[in-house]
Amino acid sequence: xxxxxxxxxxxxxxxxxxxxxxxxxxxxxxxxxxxxxxxxxxxxxxxxxxxxxxxxxxxxxxxxxxxxxxxxxxxxxxxxxx
Numbered sequence: 001x002x003x004x005x006x007x008x009x010x011x012x013x014x015x016x017x018x019x020x021x022x023x024x025x026x027x028x029x030x031x032x033x034x035x036x037x038x039x040x041x042x043x044x045x046x047x048x049x050x051x052x053x054x055x056x057x058x059x060x061x062x063x064x065x066x067x068x069x070x071x072x073x074x075x076x077x078x079x080x081x082x
Contacts (some may be wrong), residue, residue, distance in 0.1 A: 007035070 007017040015031070035045065053059050065073075
């Protein structure tokens with residue numbers, strides 16, 4: 001079962017979990033480092049760039065395809081693998 005638990009890693013690499021976690025044996029884990037917010041607005045960093053993209057003429061004028069066209073392209077790709 002996958003489980004997500006928030007934690008903090010200090011400068012020496014020590015991990016401190018911010019909530020209880022019980023394991024019955026040695027268990028593998030994946031650690032993802034998150035950007036610190038430091039009180040900055042949500043529009044800083046990636047959020048700001050994403051909002052700019054969504055508001056841009058380039059995004060508004062992007063080419064779009066119907067569901068049928070996308071399905072046909074997927075089917076064509078699947079058939080090319082055989």
